[in-house]
Structure formats: C-alpha cells, structure tokens
Amino acid sequence: MVEILFAKSALPKDGVLVLPLAEDAPLREDAAALNERHDGALAKAIEAASFKGKAGQSLNLYHIGGYKRVLLLGTGKADAPRRAELLGAALATSLSQESEASLVTTGFSADEAAQIALGASLRAYRFDKYRTTEKEEAKPKLKKLKLLCAAPKEAEAAWSSAKALANGVDFARDLVSEPANILYPAEFAERLEGLKKLGLKIEVYGQKELEKLGFGTMLAVSQGSVREPRMVVMQWLGASGGDEKKAKKPKEPLVFVGKGVTFDTGGISLKPAAGMEDMKWDMAGAGAVSGLMAALAGRKAKVDAIGLVGLVENMPSGSATRPGDVVKSYAGKTVEILNTDAEGRLVLADVLYYAQERFAPKFMVNLATLTGAIIVGLGHEYAGLFSNSDELVEKLVASGEIVGEKLWRMPLAKEGEAYDKELDSAIADVKNIGGGRAGGSITAAQFLQRFVNNTPWAHLDIAGMAWATKDAGVNPKGATAFGVRLLDHFARGFEA
Numbered sequence: 001m002v003e004i005l006f007a008k009s010a011l012p013k014d015g016v017l018v019l020p021l022a023e024d025a026p027l028r029e030d031a032a033a034l035n036e037r038h039d040g041a042l043a044k045a046i047e048a049a050s051f052k053g054k055a056g057q058s059l060n061l062y063h064i065g066g067y068k069r070v071l072l073l074g075t076g077k078a079d080a081p082r083r084a085e086l087l088g089a090a091l092a093t094s095l096s097q098e099s100e101a102s103l104v105t106t107g108f109s110a111d112e113a114a115q116i117a118l119g120a121s122l123r124a125y126r127f128d129k130y131r132t133t134e135k136e137e138a139k140p141k142l143k144k145l146k147l148l149c150a151a152p153k154e155a156e157a158a159w160s161s162a163k164a165l166a167n168g169v170d171f172a173r174d175l176v177s178e179p180a181n182i183l184y185p186a187e188f189a190e191r192l193e194g195l196k197k198l199g200l201k202i203e204v205y206g207q208k209e210l211e212k213l214g215f216g217t218m219l220a221v222s223q224g225s226v227r228e229p230r231m232v233v234m235q236w237l238g239a240s241g242g243d244e245k246k247a248k249k250p251k252e253p254l255v256f257v258g259k260g261v262t263f264d265t266g267g268i269s270l271k272p273a274a275g276m277e278d279m280k281w282d283m284a285g286a287g288a289v290s291g292l293m294a295a296l297a298g299r300k301a302k303v304d305a306i307g308l309v310g311l312v313e314n315m316p317s318g319s320a321t322r323p324g325d326v327v328k329s330y331a332g333k334t335v336e337i338l339n340t341d342a343e344g345r346l347v348l349a350d351v352l353y354y355a356q357e358r359f360a361p362k363f364m365v366n367l368a369t370l371t372g373a374i375i376v377g378l379g380h381e382y383a384g385l386f387s388n389s390d391e392l393v394e395k396l397v398a399s400g401e402i403v404g405e406k407l408w409r410m411p412l413a414k415e416g417e418a419y420d421k422e423l424d425s426a427i428a429d430v431k432n433i434g435g436g437r438a439g440g441s442i443t444a445a446q447f448l449q450r451f452v453n454n455t456p457w458a459h460l461d462i463a464g465m466a467w468a469t470k471d472a473g474v475n476p477k478g479a480t481a482f483g484v485r486l487l488d489h490f491a492r493g494f495e496a
C-alpha cells in the first residue's frame with residue numbers, strides 16, 4: 001500500500017506537488033503565492049488549457065518554481081459528494097509513475113484529508129502476485145504520499161481508522177482476485193485464521209462438523225467437489241468484550257453472512273463455457289464479509305459483529321447432486337434441488353439459519369453473487385437489496401449513497417404470496433428455483449427468506465458489482481470488494 005504521511009502545511013521546495021482546485025474557484029493561498037512568484041504562470045496555464053476544476057480534470061506543469069511537476073486536480077463543486085476520496089483516486093491514477101508526491105489539502109478538513117488518503121490507496125491497489133515478467137517501467141511506482149494539512153495530528157488519527165478500512169478492502173480484493181485452484185474452501189479458511197492477529201475470534205467448521213450439524217443443503221452443493229467445504233465464524237466483540245481473550249458472549253450482535261462459492265461450474269446443471277472463468281469470484285460475498293470483519297477489528301470498532309461465510313466449490317462429478325435430489329436443510333426443511341446451478345441459496349440457507357439460531361442477531365445482512373438476473377435488472381450501477389425491514393433498508397441505502405456503493409430495493413413478498421408460492425415443491429417443503437426465468441433475483445431472495453425467522457434481515461445481490469471490467473472511482477478494474485465500505489459505514493451507526 002502507498003505510504004501516507006501527514007505534515008504541517010508548509011510547502012516543500014521541490015519534487016511533485018499536487019494542488020486541488022474546486023470548480024470555478026479562485027486559486028487557493030498556496031497556489032496563488034506560487035502563481036505570483038512565477039509571473040502568473042499557473043493562471044496562464046489554467047486559462048490556456050480551459051481548466052475549470054471539474055471533478056477528475058487535471059493539468060500538469062513541469063519544471064516550475066523548483067518543482068519537477070505541479071499537478072492541478074479538479075475537485076468539482078465544493079459540495080460534490082465523495083469529493084475527497086475521488087480526489088485521492090484521481091491523484092493515484094495521475095501519479096502512478098511518480099514515486100513520491102506532496103498534496104496541499106487546504107480547504108479540506110482533517111477527516112477529508114484521511115478520505116483523500118483512503119481514495120488514493122484504494123485506487124492504487126493492484127493484484128500482481130502472478131506477474132513475473134512485467135517490465136519495470138510498466139509497474140506503478142507511487143510509494144509515498146505526503147498530505148500537507150493544517151492539523152496533521154487529527155488527520156493522522158482519522159487515517160488510522162480509514163487505513164484499517166483500506167486494509168479490509170484490500171484483503172477482500174485479494175481473496176476475490178485469487179484463482180480457484182489457489183483459493184478453495186480450506187485455503188480461504190486458513191487465510192481467515194490469519195485475522196486472529198487483529199483480535200478476531202475465528203472458528204472453522206470442516207466436512208465432519210458440518211455433517212454433524214446437519215448442513216444438508218450446503219453439503220449438497222459441496223459433494224461433487226474433491227475440495228472439502230468450510231464454514232468460518234468470525235467474531236468481533238468490540239462492544240461487549242474487546243479482543244479474543246476478554247470476549248464474552250455477544251449480545252444482539254450485528255450479523256453478516258457471505259456466499260463463498262470458490263468456483264461455480266453450475267454442477268450437473270453445468271454452465272456454458274463462455275465466461276465461466278468469472279465464477280472464481282462467486283465467493284465475493286464471503287470476501288466482503290471477511291474484509292468487513294478485518295476492517296471492524298482493525299479499527300477497533302465499538303460494536304459486536306459476527307461474520308459467517310459458507311465456503312464450497314460447486315462441481316459436476318460422479319458424487320455431485322443431481323437435479324431432482326431432495327435434501328434436508330439445517331433448519332429441518334426439505335429442499336428439492338431442481339437446478340444445481342442455483343447453489344448459492346443452498347449454501348446461505350444453512351448458514352443463515354445457523355446464524356440466527358446461535359447468535360439471536362439484532363439483524364442480519366447477507367451478501368451474495370446470487371443471480372445473473374440481478375445484472376439483467378440493475379446492470380453494474382446498483383446492487384439489489386431485498387429486505388423484510390424498512391428500517392434496515394433506509395440505513396443501508398443511505399450508507400451506500402455516502403460511500404458510493406449503491407443499493408436499489410427490490411420486491412420481496414411475504415410467505416404464501418405470489419413470488420413465494422413459486423417455490424412450492426411437488427415433493428418437498430421447497431424447491432430451489434422458481435417456475436421460470438422471470439423475476440429470477442426475486443425468487444432467489446424468496447428462497448432465502450424461507451430460512452429467515454423473525455430476524456430483521458437484508459439480502460444484497462452483488463452479482464453485478466463484485467467485479468469491474470473498467471477502472472472507476474476508487475476501484476481499479478477487477479475485484480471491487482463491494483460491500484466492505486458500505487457495511488463498515490453502516491456499522492458505524494451502531495457503535496457505542
């Protein structure tokens with residue numbers, strides 16, 4: 001990660017200097033002084049290049065006033081949402097070939113200075129562990145970023161919590177980016193054990209334990225694979241306990257559940273070959289829950305939060321589940337599996353029910369790359385949000401707007417109503433797909449709801465958001481870790 005330093009506002013004498021400029025605003029003090037010392041060079045360049053300070057707009061001046069490079073970055077309107085973190089992101093992109101730079105943060109608060117740092121480090125992420133032949137000049141170089149602030153101590157304190165969040169996001173991105181030959185359930189679980197060092201309590205359940213518990217629907221997904229399944233329970237008791245040693249039993253914790261299908265071939269209901277490689281990121285829900293727990297622990301959040309992930313590989317083989325098979329879920333309900341590619345809901349059914357039974361959550365949020373249909377409906381702008389609680393919806397949507405991970409509420413019917421009735425099976429308590437393709441994301445959510453008691457619950461279908469094919473905002477293309485920043489912000493609303 002880019003090293004971030006905070007220092008008193010005095011301008012450096014040389015190097016690379018970044019000056020943020022709001023839309024149609026006059027040059028700020030530092031920039032104005034520099035401009036005057038150099039015969040109005042800045043103002044002339046701004047004029048000549050029609051630089052308006054629009055968000056994302058940039059203007060470079062080389063070898064001026066002792067600086068190797070002065071970069072003017074537009075920050076848009078003074079009240080533009082997320083302008084600080086987006087400035088950081090723009091800076092990281094523009095300066096990827098510089099090794100060090102200083103940024104003047106006049107006009108930004110200490111918190112915003114930390115947000116600039118957050119945006120810069122998030123955007124500078126790169127998953128390059130498997131590149132062994134890349135040329136030096138092609139690699140990004142930004143190592144050190146100095147933020148010049150009026151109150152550097154305050155900014156640094158804000159950054160220490162934002163940095164924990166950035167670490168959580170990057171942890172999730174690493175998990176999501178890994179190919180499925182490297183990251184299978186046991187390996188995923190092992191990486192989560194590494195989070196113990198942050199004070200998280202980690203429990204891992206293997207094949208035997210899951211059999212004993214009676215996780216029939218989750219095991220039905222896993223049984224075609226030579227990779228053993230895992231369920232991992234991560235506990236952060238920041239309100240009632242502190243760290244692992246002091247941890248008591250959580251009281252009304254916030255519970256987060258993630259779908260962790262480390263590869264989804266579809267099973268016997270095999271997916272078509274084209275694009276199947278994308279299914280390595282069918283564990284992005286579990287990745288986000290893991291990154292969130294790392295962030296909460298890393299910044300010592302004053303909440304009790306539990307993360308649970310169901311980790312399986314969905315493969316076709318002689319031992320795989322067949323369409324038509326009937327299995328018994330942990331909840332006791334029998335499920336007729338008509339399509340083995342509708343596997344995420346089978347994993348979640350058991351983990352959701354277990355989470356409710358064991359932890360009596362204040363509420364429960366699950367994240368899953370659950371349906372292709374949500375991409376048809378919402379594209380790559382919004383994740384689908386399904387919930388039985390208006391209050392939860394309101395809070396989640398608001399957090400999403402603030403961090404730029406947007407949610408759109410979708411319909412969810414009560415049990416026995418039309419959407420739900422589609423799941424009635426001729427031979428078991430419920431079947432795992434609806435009648436046809438219509439409303440596929442909704443029937444998937446209805447299936448999950450059949451395993452939710454009276455707990456306030458929200459399901460985020462993140463299939464369209466987990467992976468980006470273009471750079472955008474604070475995310476370079478690839479794994480976005482969608483949900484980590486959203487739920488970290490959301491959890492802040494419950495901190496003591």
Ligand code: BES
Pocket residue numbers: 264266278282339341342343344369370371372373433440463464
């Ligand atoms: N993992 C997929 C959903 C998915 C599709 C995620 C594309 C990301 C990108 C899920 O397990 C799945 O296969 N869903 C099926 C459900 C269907 C069989 C009812 C789908 O969406 O086609």
Ligand code: MN
Pocket residue numbers: 264266340341342343344
């Ligand atoms: Mn599937």
Ligand code: ZN
Pocket residue numbers: 261264282341343344369370
């Ligand atoms: Zn899947």
